[in-house]
Amino acid sequence: MKSISSQPLTFSALFNGDNGDEVKFLVPxxxxxxxxxxxxxxxxxxxxVNLHEMSSHFMGTLIFKPSSEPGSFEIVDGQQRLTTLVILFACACRFLRKQAGFEDDSWQFFEKYVCGCHDRRPSYGLRRLQLAPPTDD
Structure with missing residues (x-):
């Protein structure tokens, strides 16, 4: 019988796994x-916005199950929240890239930690959040 475990994670740890390995999330x-x-x-x-007032914050429960693809997990619960956080980080990185003068640093952070790209070419490396093909309903 497989065991179920629970642990608090930082956003960075969520996307980088226990050993700093790449993690990919699939929306089934x-x-x-x-x-x-x-x-x-x-x-x-x-x-x-209020995170600066606290040392930590509970963003809700995320439930994953291992996928048949190595280093990948299917999102069982929390897909809306996780997708929203990825969108927010993408927007923040885009803002920093265009408005705040942090072009190289912010964009590299987004490409590496959110997109999973380890090279300047976006097609290199894994995407961190992969949506399933749309259904007819």
Missing amino acids: PYQRSYAWTEKQLEDIWQDM
Whole structure:
């Protein structure tokens, strides 16, 4: 019988695994399409804004199961939250790249830790969050 374990993780540890290995998250076909409303987006944005006041913050439970692909996990629960966080980090990196003058550093952070690219070519390396093909429903 397989065991189930639980542990708190930082965002960085979530994407870099226990040993700093690459981790890829797959959104399986049975998951619903992205459906967060403006209210949910405002709530998570306020959580992010208020992070500077706390040493840690509970962002909710994420449940994964190992995939048949090595180093990959299917998202069982938390897909909406995880997708939103990846979008927020992508937007933050884009802002830093264009507005704040941190082009190389911020974009390399995004490519390496969020996209999983280890080279300047985006097609090199694994994407961290991979969506399943859309269904007809």
